[in-house]
Amino acid sequence: MSAPARVGVLGGGRMGAGIAHAFALAASRVTIVERDDASADAASARVWESLRRSVERGATDRPLDALAAAVSAGTDAAVFADADLVVEAVPEDRDLKLDGLRRVEAVLPATAVLASNTSSISIDALAAALERPDRFLGLHFFNPVPASALVEVVVGSATAPDVRAAAEGWVAALGKRAVVVRDAPGFASSRLGVALALEAIRMVEEGVAEPADIDAAMELGYRHPVGPLHTTDIVGLDVRLGIAEELAATLGERFAPPQLLRDLVAAGRLGRKSGRGFYEWSDR
Structure with missing residues (x-):
């Protein structure tokens, strides 16, 4: 076709x-x-x-x-x-x-x-x-x-x-x-992608590791082409927050947005489109 x-x-x-x-x-x-x-x-x-x-x-x-x-x-x-x-x-x-x-x-x-x-x-x-x-x-x-x-x-x-x-x-x-x-909450891609991203954000919030190391663990250990925090910067932290809120309302607390995500969005750190998220972006 x-x-x-x-x-x-x-x-x-x-x-x-x-x-x-x-x-x-x-x-x-x-x-x-x-x-x-x-x-x-x-x-x-x-x-x-x-x-x-x-x-x-x-x-x-x-x-x-x-x-x-x-x-x-x-x-x-x-x-x-x-x-x-x-x-x-x-x-x-x-x-x-x-x-x-x-x-x-x-x-x-x-x-x-x-x-x-x-x-x-x-x-x-x-x-x-x-x-x-x-x-x-x-x-x-x-x-x-x-x-x-x-x-x-x-x-x-x-x-x-x-x-x-x-x-x-x-x-x-x-x-x-x-x-x-x-039709189901988050479909397939958003539901799985956001679940991984939210857990990665919680790890940053808890001081488990730096964003680059969390991403490297998924890229090198699980062969993800791009890590979850880098992907979140590309998608937009505000977009991730909106999806998480939608999923939390339908699927429960396991999709509740971490406070760090809310704080970064409130501060205007939206990722690549704003020049800064979990990473600095100079090519926006």
């Missing part, structure tokens, strides 16, 4: 821009919708820079001008009226996602697929607010999207079989591996 011809992305931050990038490389025409003109311009610049790096690395033989021309950004969700697929990629806030999904569904054709990039919020809970829950599912991309080989396809109880099949085919068209899971 080829990638969908017309793709929309609601939200053009790091994740949304990465999703737009992936579909542009797969020859889709992509439209990003943001909350205001400044955010739309920033999203366009983000995607352009990401595509430029892909061209420089030889990841695609398509010229940069052609790739960039396939991606546009604006503020009016009405542009999604001819989309085959729209992926919601706004911040991990339930109310924000519900509002965005409702707005998008109102303009989508009945045959289109609507997906959420949520990493922890129940697909069934989001689907309950929609008119066509059978055309809805989770497409959980991973950061950084261009380099990640995985997309978690989260199937809700109302998701139609043809929607699941189409999503799996689209993921393959992106050159990525689809892992299919049923």
Whole structure:
């Protein structure tokens, strides 16, 4: 299966821009919708820079001008009226996602697929607010999207079989591996990834070891390509905190965020995107 011809992305931050990038490389025409003109311009610049790096690395033989021309950004969700697929990629806030999904569904054709990039919020809970829950599912991309080989396809109880099949085919068209899971708290990746990260943060909090040594133990001892604290910096400490709070509410105290995580987020130490988390980042 080829990638969908017309793709929309609601939200053009790091994740949304990465999703737009992936579909542009797969020859889709992509439209990003943001909350205001400044955010739309920033999203366009983000995607352009990401595509430029892909061209420089030889990841695609398509010229940069052609790739960039396939991606546009604006503020009016009405542009999604001819989309085959729209992926919601706004911040991990339930109310924000519900509002965005409702707005998008109102303009989508009945045959289109609507997906959420949520990493922890129940697909069934989001689907309950929609008119066509059978055309809805989770497409959980991973950061950084261009380099990640995985997309978690989260199937809700109302998701139609043809929607699941189409999503799996689209993921393959992106050159990525689809892992299919049923809707459950944290799905598969977030639940396991956050459990490991929270325990690593507790070890730092308790003075068991320094972050670099904890990460090295997992990288060298268990062959993880990147340690849990380094990964947390890449994902964003605020994102990890939001997922942990969601999982603690549904799965119990074993996912309660450590105080150290709350303190670092309150101090603005969000990881790579802020320049400092468990590590110092000079390339943000």
